[in-house]
Amino acid sequence: MARLKVRSTTVIGVRRDGRTAIAADGQVTLGETTIIKHGARKVRRLADGKVVCGFAGAVADAQSLQDRFESKLEQCSGNLKRAAVEFAKEWRTDRVLRQLNALMLVADVEGLLLVGGDGNVIEPDDGIAGIGSGGAYALAAARALASNTALGAEEIAREAMRIASGICVFTNDQITLESV
Numbered sequence: 001m002a003r004l005k006v007r008s009t010t011v012i013g014v015r016r017d018g019r020t021a022i023a024a025d026g027q028v029t030l031g032e033t034t035i036i037k038h039g040a041r042k043v044r045r046l047a048d049g050k051v052v053c054g055f056a057g058a059v060a061d062a063q064s065l066q067d068r069f070e071s072k073l074e075q076c077s078g079n080l081k082r083a084a085v086e087f088a089k090e091w092r093t094d095r096v097l098r099q100l101n102a103l104m105l106v107a108d109v110e111g112l113l114l115v116g117g118d119g120n121v122i123e124p125d126d127g128i129a130g131i132g133s134g135g136a137y138a139l140a141a142a143r144a145l146a147s148n149t150a151l152g153a154e155e156i157a158r159e160a161m162r163i164a165s166g167i168c169v170f171t172n173d174q175i176t177l178e179s180v
Contacts, residue, residue, distance in 0.1 A: 002105040003034070003107065009024055009025060009027075009028075009040075009042050009055070009056040009057070009116070009131075009132040009133060009134075009170075009171075010024065010025045010056070010080050010130070010131075010132045010133055010134030010135055010138050010161065010164050010168060010170070010171040011023070011024040011042060011043070011054035011055065011056050011105055011130065012024075012105075012128070012129070012132045012138040012139065012142055012157050012160050012161055012164070013054065013105040013107060013114075013124075013128065013130070013136075013157070014112075014127065014128050014132045014142050014146070014154075014156045014157045014160070015107065015111070015112045015127030015128070015153060016127060016146065016152060016153040016156065017152060017153070018109075019152060019153040019154065019179055019180070020052070020107040020108075020109075020111075020112050020153055020157075020179060020180050021052075021153040021154040021156070021157040021177055021178070022043050022052045022053070022105050022107055022112075022177070022178055022179070023043065023054070023157040023158055023160075023161045023175050023176065023177040023178075024041075024042035024043045024054050024055075024056075024161070024175070024176050025042070025134070025152075025161060025164075025165060025171045025172050025173070025174060025175060026038055026039040026040045026041070026042070026172055026174035026176065027040070027170060027171060027172035027174070028040050028059070029169075029170050030149045033136045035172075038172060038174055039174050040059070041176050042054055042055055042056070042062070042176065043176045043178045044066065044097070044115065044178070045080055045178055046066065046069070046070045046073060046106075047070060047074070047108075049074045049180075050078060050080040050106045050108055050109075050180065051070075051073060051074065051078075051080060051106060051107065051180070052104070052106070052107050052178040052179065052180050053066055053069065053104055053106045053107075054104065054105045054106075054131075055102050055103065055104050056102060056103045056104075056131040056132030056133070056135065056180075057100075057101045057102025057103060057107075057132075057169040058100070058101050058102060059170070061100035061101050061102045062102040062104070064100065065097075065100060065102055065104060066104070068087065068090070068091075068097070069083065069084075069087050069104065069106065069115070070134045072084075072086050072087040072090075078086060078107045078108075080107075080110065080111060080113065081105060081111065081113065081121070081123075081170075084106060084113050084115050084121045085121050085136075087115065088115050088116065088117075088119050088120065088121045089117075089119060091115075091119070092117060092118060092119035096116070097174050098117055100117060101117075102117070103115070103116050103117075103132070104131075104171045105129055105130040105131060106146035107180055108180055111123055112124065112127060112129060114129045114131065125173075126143065127146075127154075128142045128143055128148070130142065130160075132170075132171075133168055133171060134164040134165070134167065134168030134170060134171035135164075137163065137164035137168050137171075138160045138161055138163070138164035138171075139160075140165060141159065141160040141163035142157065142160035143158050145159055145160060153179060154177060154179050157179075158175060158177055159179055161173070161175045161177075162175070
């Protein structure tokens with residue numbers, strides 16, 4: 001029996017004028033045709049609210065990764081970049097962790113990072129990053145909005161998610177947004 005693939009998100013991170021917002025949709029899709037949840041929460045605060053984290057991928061994997069990332073933040077005294085690098089190294093080299101299927105966007109007051117299990121920690125040049133099924137759509141919309149409007153990070157992230165939800169069948173318009 002073939003395993004059904006769970007498609008579970010679109011996440012956008014936008015950094016502008018000293019604020020960073022991470023937004024995600026709420027849809028979880030089973031296979032190619034079945035929506036099994038509309039209001040999943042894929043963005044959460046870590047480190048006593050000082051860090052915002054959004055994830056794309058299998059929910060159980062992402063939850064486990066967020067918990068481990070939060071532990072790295074504690075070990076690194078809240079230094080986001082150092083914690084992200086240490087976490088990515090562990091994720092890439094640990095036999096169990098490297099099997100987990102997810103990507104994360106993490107942000108604090110100083111930056112926005114994309115963290116992956118392949119060992120990558122990427123700080124986007126323009127302060128905008130998208131991940132997940134509709135991540136490219138949200139990224140394109142956010143870049144256009146950032147270049148052509150005076151909107152703030154929160155407004156750009158929310159509108160980019162709304163645009164992506166109108167294009168990607170794996171993305172809905174039930175948006176969760178957190179900012180720092």
